[in-house]
Amino acid sequence: MAKNEMLPGTLSMLILRVLQPGPIHGYAIAQRIHTLSRELLQVEEGSLYPALQRMLLKGWVKAEWGISETNRKVRFYKLTAEGRRRLQSEIEDFDRILHGIQAVMSKA
Amino acid sequence: MAKNEMLPGTLSMLILRVLQPGPIHGYAIAQRIHTLSRELLQVEEGSLYPALQRMLLKGWVKAEWGISETNRKVRFYKLTAEGRRRLQSEIEDFDRILHGIQAVMSKA
DNA sequence: AATCTATGCGTTGAAAGACTAGGCTTAGGC
């Protein structure tokens, strides 16, 4: 958990969240997380693509090849119904655990 | 990250924080995290003791055998100077990353 | 035409961390 890293266990939640407004391609997911977080978060490609594979296998996202705005062959990822449910449940889990952490950190 | 779990990467921060007020023994660390978090967090022994070993190796804590209030042989853990520094740096990292996560989650 | 750069998809292997499932000891109560 150093300078420009991720909090382990939160990557899929972030990806699902970024996919929520609509389909985008893999590379753009990482960029979007980076800019939305004001450069605080940085998703490495070696983390991103394996995560997307896992999410495909679990049926949280669907993928479709297409052409980007920059005229390149890209893979668009899109939330499934199950992915939307999963996002909600990950948000709940995260919030609950975060409350627990903050309780300990403030009152210990 | 299911029902009663931890957020990976935050365990050492929680332990260091619980040790901050003064030395306590291992078993009590887990209990303290559990009650302080209002039962939201649950540290398994299989996570706790290996974490304490790592922290010993890295010099963040010292250990000393003693007798508990309940008259049992226990191992008291105590923050070192380096452990205190480490706690601060883990808090900073966590806060920064958390801000990044919340930015993405709210604005995606 | 050839080269370079940025974009874009991916894998592999290593490392770290958390959990399951066990084992061991002993104090105090029955």
Added chain:
DNA sequence: GCCTAAGCCTAGTCTTTCAACGCATAGATT
């Protein structure tokens, strides 16, 4: 004498993240 709870710990497994690669191509530069 036995049981339960407190308390310490390890071994093995699983999951996740990351560094370090490889590959292709569009557009710009030379």
